[in-house]
Amino acid sequence: MIGSAAAAAAEPAPAPPLAEAVGVSKRFGSTVALADARLTVVPGESHALVGRNGAGKSTLVNILTGIFPPDSGEVRFDGEPAPAPGDRDGWRAKVACVYQKSTIIPELTVAENLFINRQPGTRGVIGWKRMRREAAELLSTWDVQVDPAVPARELNVQDRQFVEIARALSFGARFIILDEPTAQLDKAEIERLFTRMRALEESGVTFLFISHHLQEVYEVCQTVTVFRDARWIATEPVADLPRAALVEAMTGEAADLGRSTGHREPVAAGVRLAVDGLSDGAFEDISLEVRRGEVIGLAGSSASGKIELAETLVGLRKPHTGTATLDGRPLPFGDVRKAMAAGIGFVPRDRHAQGLVPELSVGENATMTISDRLGPLGVITPRRLRSAAAEAIGGLDIKTQGPDQPVNGLSGGNQQKVVMARALAVEPNLLVLINPTAGVDVKSKEALLAIVDEIRERGTSVIIISDELDDLRPCDRVLVFLHGRITAEHAAGWNDHELVASIEGVSS
Numbered sequence: 001m002i003g004s005a006a007a008a009a010a011e012p013a014p015a016p017p018l019a020e021a022v023g024v025s026k027r028f029g030s031t032v033a034l035a036d037a038r039l040t041v042v043p044g045e046s047h048a049l050v051g052r053n054g055a056g057k058s059t060l061v062n063i064l065t066g067i068f069p070p071d072s073g074e075v076r077f078d079g080e081p082a083p084a085p086g087d088r089d090g091w092r093a094k095v096a097c098v099y100q101k102s103t104i105i106p107e108l109t110v111a112e113n114l115f116i117n118r119q120p121g122t123r124g125v126i127g128w129k130r131m132r133r134e135a136a137e138l139l140s141t142w143d144v145q146v147d148p149a150v151p152a153r154e155l156n157v158q159d160r161q162f163v164e165i166a167r168a169l170s171f172g173a174r175f176i177i178l179d180e181p182t183a184q185l186d187k188a189e190i191e192r193l194f195t196r197m198r199a200l201e202e203s204g205v206t207f208l209f210i211s212h213h214l215q216e217v218y219e220v221c222q223t224v225t226v227f228r229d230a231r232w233i234a235t236e237p238v239a240d241l242p243r244a245a246l247v248e249a250m251t252g253e254a255a256d257l258g259r260s261t262g263h264r265e266p267v268a269a270g271v272r273l274a275v276d277g278l279s280d281g282a283f284e285d286i287s288l289e290v291r292r293g294e295v296i297g298l299a300g301s302s303a304s305g306k307i308e309l310a311e312t313l314v315g316l317r318k319p320h321t322g323t324a325t326l327d328g329r330p331l332p333f334g335d336v337r338k339a340m341a342a343g344i345g346f347v348p349r350d351r352h353a354q355g356l357v358p359e360l361s362v363g364e365n366a367t368m369t370i371s372d373r374l375g376p377l378g379v380i381t382p383r384r385l386r387s388a389a390a391e392a393i394g395g396l397d398i399k400t401q402g403p404d405q406p407v408n409g410l411s412g413g414n415q416q417k418v419v420m421a422r423a424l425a426v427e428p429n430l431l432v433l434i435n436p437t438a439g440v441d442v443k444s445k446e447a448l449l450a451i452v453d454e455i456r457e458r459g460t461s462v463i464i465i466s467d468e469l470d471d472l473r474p475c476d477r478v479l480v481f482l483h484g485r486i487t488a489e490h491a492a493g494w495n496d497h498e499l500v501a502s503i504e505g506v507s508s
């Protein structure tokens with residue numbers, strides 16, 4: 001005994017985990033969001049947290065950042081109990097999360113955002129000059145090339161993320177959670193983010209990386225933890241867990257990853273959408289046709305003009321010149337309601353700002369586009385709302401307590417499905433989907449894209465705008481945008497290399 005105790009004493013104790021959640025449980029009403037879940041993150045690694053929509057990832061992040069406490073279980077940092085609830089400074093010194101939805105205040109400058117509520121100054125007088133100088137120092141320490149004097153609203157998504165990371169580091173935290181950080185980034189920006197993550201890792205920063213893009217997990221993380229149905233399922237070195245095994249751990253079912261692009265029969269039916277010479281600054285002189293039942297994809301970098309064109313078709317923007325007709329009738333530009341009445345359904349790029357009304361129920365959100373059809377004289381009868389909503393919930397496998405649950409109680413991916421349900425509710429002739437699978441898990445992605453195949457059979461034309469190659473696979477053709485113009489067209493059967501090369505503007 002004495003000998004072994006002496007030997008044990010001679011060995012250096014292993015460093016405690018940087019962050020740890022043990023036996024954590026959390027309920028929301030009757031929903032179990034976490035059941036005896038756990039996570040151990042060691043210093044210096046990038047650790048992925050993956051799971052299907054509603055698996056409990058965001059709930060764990062909220063607990064790990066002190067936003068709310070668990071019902072039971074414990075969080076520790078560096079082997080010490082987490083700060084007391086409400087001790088914001090204590091938590092901020094340990095951990096920060098960069099969310100998809102920015103916490104930066106757009107009206108304030110970058111410097112003000114960095115030093116909000118802790119402006120350098122004396123006796124309450126804010127030292128603006130000093131604040132700017134310190135902001136510049138802080139940004140340069142972390143190699144963030146942003147002017148501290150510019151209003152934050154002028155930052156692109158990527159620079160905003162880098163500023164948020166620098167702000168977190170300035171509070172002393174060396175554990176940064178990135179919640180779906182690549183969702184709004186194009187390929188080049190994602191590479192820049194990963195390069196920055198690797199550099200920060202070398203300076204002693206540890207990341208918890210949440211993503212539904214599993215290839216990113218393999219690219220940037222060393223360890224992965226899988227949650228399923230509120231429970232911890234596995235923690236493994238990424239290198240030891242092939243993709244099929246990872247998907248199996250997430251879904252509980254053997255993975256079927258094969259989905260080919262295949263050649264399709266040419267679509268012979270008549271023209272549904274005809275666009276002629278459309279320009280608006282973001283895109284120039286765009287002409288295209290989409291036939292009944294045809295599915296076309298629009299690909300290109302984030303500044304290529306593809307999203308602006310889609311937003312023009314659905315009535316969110318007005319073009320400077322050009323025309324577009326749907327089934328021979330002019331499209332009502334700049335008026336979403338009229339566009340919907342004309343037979344256009346759409347999934348917008350930002351479900352928070354353009355998609356959902358958070359206080360309303362799942363049922364109300366899913367059916368708000370057809371409220372005039374759910375009862376006489378625009379009065380929605382509860383029975384019809386419920387049955388329309390139940391259909392949407394079943395059809396899209398939305399994980400919810402029921403149609404009456406407020407939509408802001410749903411996980412991010414399930415909210416996205418509600419947005420899809422809303423678009424489908426109008427039984428559109430043209431469905432425009434902007435990044436439709438953003439935040440949607442690997443299985444639900446397949447279900448959403450299967451719906452595209454289903455509705456095309458009924459003659460609905462579909463335009464899919466996405467940065468994800470998988471989203472473009474159901475398309476008959478993919479049009480590539482570069483600097484506001486269509487520069488290439490790829491028929492079904494394209495290979496990834498070719499398509500990526502034309503998105504990047506290089507020949508393959």
Ligand SMILES: Nc1ncnc2c1ncn2[C@@H]1O[C@H](COP(=O)(O)OP(=O)(O)OP(=O)(O)O)[C@@H](O)[C@H]1O
Nearest residue numbers: 028033053054055056057058059409410411412413
């Ligand atoms: N504030 C809330 N009120 C009611 N239920 C909630 C609330 N927050 C989360 N839930 C429920 O808890 C469960 C776990 O949700 P959570 O957001 O943690 O999932 P997730 O893994 O982050 O999903 P996603 O990948 O879709 O973002 C879901 O069933 C969700 O509906």
